[in-house]
Amino acid sequence: MGRIAIVTGGTRGIGAAISKALKEAGHTVAATYAGNDEKANAFKEATGIAVYKWDVGSFESCSEGIKKVESELGPVEILVNNAGITRDAPFHKMTAEQWKEVIDTNLSGLFNMTRPVWDGMRERNFGRIISISSINGQKGQFAQANYAAAKAGDIGFTKALAQEGARKGITVNVVCPGYINTEMMSTIPDKVMNEVILPQIPVGRLGEAEEIARCVVFLASDDAGFITGSTLSANGGQYMI
Numbered sequence: 001m002g003r004i005a006i007v008t009g010g011t012r013g014i015g016a017a018i019s020k021a022l023k024e025a026g027h028t029v030a031a032t033y034a035g036n037d038e039k040a041n042a043f044k045e046a047t048g049i050a051v052y053k054w055d056v057g058s059f060e061s062c063s064e065g066i067k068k069v070e071s072e073l074g075p076v077e078i079l080v081n082n083a084g085i086t087r088d089a090p091f092h093k094m095t096a097e098q099w100k101e102v103i104d105t106n107l108s109g110l111f112n113m114t115r116p117v118w119d120g121m122r123e124r125n126f127g128r129i130i131s132i133s134s135i136n137g138q139k140g141q142f143a144q145a146n147y148a149a150a151k152a153g154d155i156g157f158t159k160a161l162a163q164e165g166a167r168k169g170i171t172v173n174v175v176c177p178g179y180i181n182t183e184m185m186s187t188i189p190d191k192v193m194n195e196v197i198l199p200q201i202p203v204g205r206l207g208e209a210e211e212i213a214r215c216v217v218f219l220a221s222d223d224a225g226f227i228t229g230s231t232l233s234a235n236g237g238q239y240m241i
């Protein structure tokens with residue numbers, strides 16, 4: 001059954017794969033982004049998926065943006081909180097700005113996006129909230145105190161909200177990807193990839209964005225109605241929890 005979906009950060013990387021996969025599954029998708037107009041327009045051109053620009057770190061922008069999407073496409077039934085950034089630094093060098101930017105986008109973004117769609121989902125007795133956390137929110141990572149804190153927060157948010165949505169037909173789940181083959185990874189030197197990163201991954205390769213997208217499509221489906229408050233690790237066996 002085709003539904004209305006928003007994917008934040010849905011114009012490139014993992015988010016673009018999620019937007020495309022949801023569209024292929026028959027849903028009408030709105031893909032949001034922060035500022036990279038060139039990438040967003042190319043994505044819109046290539047896929048025919050509607051794109052919208054706003055900062056998930058601002059509650060007002062999210063409320064206004066969601067209103068616009070709903071007036072153009074209809075009530076949001078599937079929300080994928082995918083937008084995320086890194087501002088890495090060892091803690092003794094981490095600035096308050098680096099901390100705040102990551103928390104605002106990767107954690108407060110979930111509140112800012114979910115709160116405006118929540119009442120409508122409750123009224124209609126259906127909703128799917130899926131957030132993209134990270135393996136590093138499960139196990140921590142050197143130089144990522146800000147990112148790990150935000151991503152661990154996404155898991156707590158999911159578990160709390162799943163309890164509130166359960167009787168209203170709203171499921172709330174979180175996907176924790178491990179290393180995924182995105183633009184970010186292409187900058188890592190071969191030596192580091194082959195000698196440091198790949199040996200940590202039992203399946204012996206990076207994940208593909210489409211593999212995360214397929215997890216999201218399943219969790220967004222009507223078939224996944226009994227799965228809520230769940231943390232789905234998709235990391236090639238790198239961290240088993």
Ligand code: NDP
Pocket residue numbers: 008009010011012013014015032033034035036037039054055056057082083084085105132133134135176177178179180181182183184
């Ligand atoms: P990318 O950097 O490729 O894309 C990020 C997307 O988020 C872009 O569309 C970007 O918009 C958007 N975005 C960033 N900040 C904001 C903001 N403040 N408001 C609205 N949109 C914003 O990310 P990835 O595909 O690598 O990662 C996607 C998610 O998966 C993130 O949450 C990340 O933490 C998580 N993840 C990624 C892993 C990986 O290996 N890549 C591993 C584990 C988790 P714009 O194009 O305008 O900048």
